[in-house]
Amino acid sequence: MNAIPRLLMDLALVLGVGTLTGLLFRRLKLPLVLGYVLAGMLVGPHVPVPLVADEHNVKTLADLGVILLMFGVGLEFSPKKLFQAGPTALLMGSIQVGLTAFVGAVVARAFGRTPMESLFIGAALTISSTMVLTKVLEGVPVPRSLRDAALSLTVVHDLFGLLLLTVLAAVAKVGSLEAGTFWSLMLRLGLFLGVVLLLGRMVVPRFLRWMADHASSELLLLACGGLCFSLAVGAAAAGFSLALGAFLAGSLGAESGRVRAIERQVGPLRDLFTAVFFVAVGMMLEPSAWRDHLGLIIGLSMAVVFGNTLGIGAGGLLAGLPFQTSLRTGMVLSQIGEFGYIMLGVGIAAGAVGQELYSVGVAVGVLTAFASPFLVRASGPFSETLEARIPSRFRASLGLYQAWAESLRRRGIRHGEGQELRRPTLLLFLDTVLLLGLVGGGHLLLTRWSEWLANRVDWGHFTAQGFTAALIGLGAGLLVLGMLRQVRVLARDLAVLAPSPEAVGSGRRGRHLLAGGLRMAVLLMVGLPLVAALQPFAPKGPLLGVALVVFLGTLGYQLWKARRLNREVPGVLEWILAKVSDPWAGEGASGTPAHGTLRAIRLGPRCPSLGRRLTDLDLSGRAGVSIVALLRNGQTSVALHPTPVLREGDLLALAGPEHALDEAEALLGMPLDSGKAH
Template sequence: MHDPHEFLTALTLVLAVAAVTTVLFHRLKQPVVLGYLLAGLVVGPHVPVPLVANRAVVEGLSELGIILIMYALGLEFSLRGLLKVGPVAAVTAAIETSLMLWLGFLAGRAFGWSARESLFAGALVAISSTTIIAKTFGELKVTGHLRNLVVGVLVVEDLVAILLLALLTAVAGGRGLSAGQVAFAVGRLAAFLVGLLVVGMLVVPRAMRTVNRLGQSETTLVASLGICFGVSLLAARFGYSVALGAFIAGSLVSEAGEERPVEPLVQPVRDLFGAIFFVSVGLLIDPHLVAAHWRAVVALTAIVLGGKVLAVTAGAFLTGNGNRISVQAGLSLAQIGEFSFIIAGLGAATGATRPFLLPVAVAVSALTTLSTPWLVRASPHVAAFIDRKLPRPIQTFAALYGSWVEQLGGTSRRPSVAARVRRMVRLLLLDAALLAGIVIGTSVALGRAAALLRARAGLEAGLARVAVLAAAGALSAPFCLGLVRTARRLGVVLGSAALPHGAGLDLAAAPRRALVVALQLGALALVGVPLLAVTQPFLPGVPGAALLILLLAVLGVGLWRSATNLQGHVQAGAQLIVEALAKQARDAAGGGEAHALDDMRRMLPGLGEPEPFRLPATSAAVGRSLAALDLRGLTGATVLAIVRESEGAIVPSAAEVLRAGDLLALAGTHEAIAAAKEVLAAGAGASAAAPP
């Protein structure tokens, strides 16, 4: 129990210094989060300033900040929203966390750290910061699909972090890991979440509706926070993060439809304790240890910024989100935060790592926190720039890929397709598990197996080790081949389901080939990157990485060739669309344009679902070229054809200048087309930017 005077002193120091630093950063137009971190450094024990706050008191208060930030985030993101982006978020998070675990481990080994320290380093760079994202998105008012996708990935990452904590606790205790321990940890977490959600859905929404009928804001606030802290405490009692419990509590209240009266009541309390949380992070920064390990700080920061942007962008794109959203999601998640501190703190407390790792983690978090608001703010422009610089065939492929995944989402629900997909996914997972078992088993038993072979066959020590490794390689080869073959079959099945073969001339051949190669690439990445992360601690050097990179490079070449063929298919299709629109553009019934495009959808599968849009005279796009407007970079939609009264129908180039009354044929996902229409309909006084 803390002394009341000591508690008051610590709280006064934190809030007073934080007030000064945040006003300063606000005047400098910098993120206020950095002001909080600076306040924590000032009131911490590591700088010669006579304003030292009690660290235990501040950390106790900061836990309330984590709970309230996560609760407010849950209020904005219902369980239905989570289920909607769940598969996409799970795939993206699996690729990202696996790649980051591998990169962090390699970085640790490169700096001469022990295997356990390197494992902790990989874990702490794998998890992005929910609190920093929530704060940044709130300040920049980021909404819509981007917010849902990023929050979904963060929730999956938090579940991964909880599992990592359970596994790292076993590693830190010297007990090692076994398949039984991993299965038990995963099963226990799943049972807790299912039980909590089932009971919560029965109790929380009804309770909140009853309380809200009283019409008393004070009662609503107290009741909602009671639910928040109650579920957080329940999660903590089961050995899980209070952040996870708080997020689920907010989602349960949101399911009652009562988030609107609760959000403005919770916000001031959340802001207060959220500020204390970030100050507590600044308290952990030790400039001397950071200076001693500055190379590691720089390297891990570069890994977080580069690796997360690449992995999240790739994962989000492979799940059909398009260039714009994928790049923005990647730039938004390029930081580490609270779970990284917990993981590094676990290593330091148990002696699994030396004391330097915690300050290094905080320094990396501070640097990536500094960059996060700028990256989020610049992400639409970066996405547009990347789209402009892509080769034309890849631009066309990227514009249409999302629409193919949308079609796949509907067709894959057919029982026959779903059954085949489930069977092949099980085969992929089985091959990966057996391959991982062979690699890990060989590494663990290599010395004993070589000694046995030397005793039985009379071989030299070096030759015996080579023989064991050769036998393990031969045993692994069928499973490696099985992974590649099953990924190929999975791509063919899904590609044929999304773009079926025609009865006569196969007009969908070119787009189907591109889709199949992309799906094969995604399947191998989804299985291969986690497999690499799991087996890397048991592999010498990077042979597994070299093999995976080689396979992905071969598929990348195949994707480029398919995209080049697709470009010709799209150009031919655009010519047909031009002709069809030219014939029916002046249909007296007024519905001929849509009817013509309906015919094109049947005749040219693979071009998505082109939709017509008449450009109004008030549009800000009038008088601008397609290159200057950069509609594809802003929204993900592309203009396949233009019908103009004075010139007839044309296939536009990037230099084509739009005019009032132009009839545009737009292609892309439904969301991309809706965003493109919004941009094109914006008046001349509005900014021609993509919706958030």
């Protein structure tokens, strides 16, 4: 009898156990990914179960899963989808990625991990799991606005995941944080991407389009597989990751316009080996590492929930989304996904990350995935309670800012207007690159240049290093000030483009609020990822202190300016009293024409919602509007916590898109088009 190849036996074992655990987790209404991880633990060497697969064989099969998984991600990613996600998702994603990476790296350093390991851990925490998110949203009903915001962020996460994976693979290839070698490798990466994308866009989309239209499905599958694995191997041969080449192959395939045809052929194969990949993830888990690193696991899990909730919530507010939608989106996306496992795997393969950290990362992924359904269910009551406790002055400012931001987002930047924005954007980019180079090369300057300076000027080594650190700190401070200057110009030019959402009473003050919020948005969007990227490169001691003082000082200055604007909030309520919609005033009454993104509605004697609690209507969750204020007896602001009961004559001020305001009026008891101008 011929001997059965061990690879076939391992494949049969992995697929069989994975099927059983997958059925169990499906029965329990849990993400299948966790079932595959459990299957890996059962067939792995670290659990005393007599089902042990060869780790090297499964690792080879898992590489196939990574390649096909990233090909699928690239196939679903396109500039069109990124454009549809828009600046709102990009702003939310940038702030969240920077904040979560920074907090995760700080937690890792607090538990004694090296700067290199902290860099990988922080990056691995930033990208949410699309698989877990999809499963959670299937089981927990959420408003459409929340679902759309979360799914648009996954597109941005794919982009950030690829960038982080590419940079981390380059860092792992170098084996250290030496700036000179790192930047030379990044130059090679740029050349590789340029050649592949330039030549690939000329040939691949046309070829795949012809294959999909004229060839058989088998040949289309062979062509896609050949493209996928060829670019993956080419990227690995060039010194980069297999995942990068597979993603590029998928993105080139998406340009063919035959995504559905390709997906039908590649999809089942991708799903099969993606399951094998997660089984391989489970095989690398060491249960003893969970016990030994329990504090680190809990700390990193809290960093994911805190960083994602706060980062996405702040980004959503600065983009003009309602408070509840912003906060709930962050809580919905508080889990880590497959990109994180791939990043840690790259670090382990290069020897940059300890093997035990893979178990830590997967434990964080399992813990946050289990917590996701509970976080989604709790996000509604939590955000509602938190919003009700917002001080009335800040709420009024926030509502006015949201109305102006929605007005700018709805208008967009028209043809020819972008020329005014190019100069500050370009200068901001140049300042950012120079700051990266200055701080990233700080270690080289503090060692080699300080040594040369000490010998040249006959200074002591300590004096030369101190002088060099002072120069670097001075240069970093000047660059940060230059960045702030360009941020201010960019925010001002954007605010000028926004049309006033109301004709009466909110023009100058509302535009000032918008400019201040845009300054904060751009500052956080650029600053947080910059700090997260620079913290492993930054030397210890005085230079790090100077950099942190400069950054926190400038951030505090922006917050101080925003607080000054909040002191003017009593005047913000002018628009509420200036133009009121009164649809339920009495017999024969008709509503004042309502338009724009701000609306004040008087609850007349015929309003069906009189006597109901405001939270029972759930205007924020069901209509997607922000409750700016509730005025009673003419101008007295009513606290929203505990929830008030609506009375005759109350004036309810709302902010949001016009269709959301219409829906809110309908929920209050008014037909959708009543009270509107015809």
